[in-house]
Amino acid sequence: MSLNDLALDVPHAAVAAAAAELRAALGDRALLRGDAGYDAARTPWNLAVAQHPFAVVIPESAQDVVDVVRAATLSGLRLAPQSTGHGAGALSDTDLAHTVLVSLRSLRGVTVDPETRTARVLGGSLWNDVLEAAAPHGLTALHGSAGDVSVVGYSLSGGLSFYARAHGLAVNAVRAVEVVTADGSLVRASAAEHPDLFWALRGGSGSFGVVVAIEIDLLAVADVVAGMLLWDASRASEVAHAWAQWTQSAPETATTTLRILHIPQMPELPPFLSGRSVVVIDGAIEETDAAASALLGPLRALQPEVDTFARIPAPALVGVHMDPPEPSPSVTWHAVLGELPARAVDAFVEAAQTPGIFVQELRHLGGAVNRRPEGGGAIASLDGEYLVHSIAMVPAPEAAAPATAAVRAGVAAMVAWRVDALALTFVDAPGADRSVAFGAAWARLRQLKLDYDPANLFAAARPV
Ligand SMILES: Cc1cc2nc3c(=O)[nH]c(=O)nc-3n(C[C@H](O)[C@H](O)[C@H](O)COP(=O)(O)OP(=O)(O)OC[C@H]3O[C@@H](n4cnc5c(N)ncnc54)[C@H](O)[C@@H]3O)c2cc1C
Known part of the structure; x- marks a missing residue:
C-alpha cells in the first residue's frame, strides 16, 4: 500500500x-x-x-x-x-x-456505588455492562430497548426507555461527564464544574469531545412487570385502536409500544414469528402484580396469541422488544405526534403495509418525558404524546434507496398529527433538521460549540 x-x-x-x-x-x-x-x-x-x-x-x-x-x-x-x-x-x-x-x-467498565445509587461508566460501555453491575444491588438504569447500545451515545442524545413515562429521559440521570475536549484537556463537567459544558454535552454529545466516562443515577428497581402481547397482523386495526384508547388513561408507570412487524422467514426464529406479519404491544409497568394485571385487562381481553407479561428481573427488560442481537443493516425515520385520534390509527395501520417496511412502531410518550427538570441540559424533555418510527432492512446496498423511501412514506402518512419535536436518539439518517430536537436551546448550543470546538474538530452523528 x-x-x-x-x-x-x-x-x-x-x-x-x-x-x-x-x-x-x-x-x-x-x-x-x-x-x-x-x-x-x-x-x-x-x-x-x-x-x-x-x-x-x-x-x-x-x-x-x-x-x-x-x-x-x-x-x-x-x-x-x-x-x-x-x-x-x-x-x-x-x-x-x-x-x-x-x-x-x-474503553468499557462500570463501577456501582449502591449508597448513592450511581454508576461511573467508562466511555464505550454498553447498557448490558451497567445492568450486570447494578443488578446485584437491586438497581437498574434508564436503558433503551437494546442492551448493546452504548450508555454515552444513548444518554447524551436523550435516551427513551421503557421507564420513560415515569422517570423521564435518560439524559436527566447524567450527573457528570469526563470528556477530552478539542484543546486536548481532560475535563470533568457537572452541575458544579464547567456547568456550560455540562449543559451542552447533555444533547450536544460527541460534538463537544470524546467522553471517557460518565456518571449516572440508577433506579431502585430490581424487577418489573414487562413483556409482550402478540396477535396475527390480521388483527392490527382492532389491536391498534384498542391500544390507542388504552394509552389515553394508562398511568405514567406504564411505558409501552405498539408495532406491526413483517418478519422474514428465518430458521433461528421461533415458528410464531418466522415468516409472519404480527402486531405486538410490549413494554414495562412499574406496579404491583395485581395493579399491572388489572391494567393489562383490556388488552388481554383481545385474546393475544402470545402473552409474556410477567414480573421479570430488571436486566431481562432488554430482551422484551426483540431488537436484533447482532449487527444488522437498516434505515429508519421517525416523527413525534401530538395525538393519536382514530384517523391517525387507521393511517398508521395502512402505512405499515408500505412495501419494504419491516417494522412500523408507535412509542407512547407523555408523562415525565414531557417534563423538563430543573437544571436540565440542552435536551431534557420531549414534547408530544407518541413517536412513530419506521424501520426497513437493507440487505444489499442497492436496497438502500427503496428502503429509505419506504420508511419516509411510513412516517409521512402520520404528518397531519406531527408536532415540532424530534427524539435525537431516533435521528438515524442524514437530512433531519436536528435543531427541531433542541427548540429554544439550539442558539445557545451552537454558541457553545463555537466556544469549545472553534475548529470543528469533532464530527458527531447528530452534529450541532
Ligand atoms: C436496535 C436499536 C435499538 C435502539 N433502541 C433505542 C431506544 O429504546 N431508545 C432510544 O432512545 N434510542 C434507541 N436507539 C437509538 C440509539 O440510542 C442511538 O442511535 C444512540 O446514539 C446509539 O449510541 P451508540 O453509542 O451505541 O452508537 P454510536 O453510533 O457509536 O454513537 C452515536 C453517536 O453518539 C456519540 N458518542 C457515542 N459514544 C461517544 C463517546 N464515548 N464520546 C463522545 N460521543 C460519543 C457520537 O456523537 C456518535 O456519533 C436504538 C438503536 C438501535 C439500532
Whole structure:
C-alpha cells in the first residue's frame, strides 16, 4: 500500500506525517487503510453504513484519548467518537476521508456505588455492562430497548426507555461527564464544574469531545412487570385502536409500544414469528402484580396469541422488544405526534403495509418525558404524546434507496398529527433538521460549540 492511498487529495508528506502521529500516539491500535483489522474496526453496528475514515484508533484509557486528540490536531484531521455504531446512519453524510474514527469499544467498565445509587461508566460501555453491575444491588438504569447500545451515545442524545413515562429521559440521570475536549484537556463537567459544558454535552454529545466516562443515577428497581402481547397482523386495526384508547388513561408507570412487524422467514426464529406479519404491544409497568394485571385487562381481553407479561428481573427488560442481537443493516425515520385520534390509527395501520417496511412502531410518550427538570441540559424533555418510527432492512446496498423511501412514506402518512419535536436518539439518517430536537436551546448550543470546538474538530452523528 502506498501512503498516498490513505487520502488521495492530501499531499504524501502530510498523510505520512498524520499516520506517524497516530502511530506514535496509539501504536498498533491506530489502524490505517490497508492494515489488517482496519475493515473490521471501521464497520459500525448498522451494517447498512459504509464508513471510510482516514484511520480508526482504539483507545484503552483517557490518556490514549488525550494523545489521539493532540495527534489529530497536529495533523489537521478531525475526530469522530463512536462506541458501537448503532447511530452510524446519522453520520453517513459526513465525509470521513480526513477524519479519525475514535472507536471506544475497548474503553468499557462500570463501577456501582449502591449508597448513592450511581454508576461511573467508562466511555464505550454498553447498557448490558451497567445492568450486570447494578443488578446485584437491586438497581437498574434508564436503558433503551437494546442492551448493546452504548450508555454515552444513548444518554447524551436523550435516551427513551421503557421507564420513560415515569422517570423521564435518560439524559436527566447524567450527573457528570469526563470528556477530552478539542484543546486536548481532560475535563470533568457537572452541575458544579464547567456547568456550560455540562449543559451542552447533555444533547450536544460527541460534538463537544470524546467522553471517557460518565456518571449516572440508577433506579431502585430490581424487577418489573414487562413483556409482550402478540396477535396475527390480521388483527392490527382492532389491536391498534384498542391500544390507542388504552394509552389515553394508562398511568405514567406504564411505558409501552405498539408495532406491526413483517418478519422474514428465518430458521433461528421461533415458528410464531418466522415468516409472519404480527402486531405486538410490549413494554414495562412499574406496579404491583395485581395493579399491572388489572391494567393489562383490556388488552388481554383481545385474546393475544402470545402473552409474556410477567414480573421479570430488571436486566431481562432488554430482551422484551426483540431488537436484533447482532449487527444488522437498516434505515429508519421517525416523527413525534401530538395525538393519536382514530384517523391517525387507521393511517398508521395502512402505512405499515408500505412495501419494504419491516417494522412500523408507535412509542407512547407523555408523562415525565414531557417534563423538563430543573437544571436540565440542552435536551431534557420531549414534547408530544407518541413517536412513530419506521424501520426497513437493507440487505444489499442497492436496497438502500427503496428502503429509505419506504420508511419516509411510513412516517409521512402520520404528518397531519406531527408536532415540532424530534427524539435525537431516533435521528438515524442524514437530512433531519436536528435543531427541531433542541427548540429554544439550539442558539445557545451552537454558541457553545463555537466556544469549545472553534475548529470543528469533532464530527458527531447528530452534529450541532
Ligand atoms: C436496535 C436499536 C435499538 C435502539 N433502541 C433505542 C431506544 O429504546 N431508545 C432510544 O432512545 N434510542 C434507541 N436507539 C437509538 C440509539 O440510542 C442511538 O442511535 C444512540 O446514539 C446509539 O449510541 P451508540 O453509542 O451505541 O452508537 P454510536 O453510533 O457509536 O454513537 C452515536 C453517536 O453518539 C456519540 N458518542 C457515542 N459514544 C461517544 C463517546 N464515548 N464520546 C463522545 N460521543 C460519543 C457520537 O456523537 C456518535 O456519533 C436504538 C438503536 C438501535 C439500532
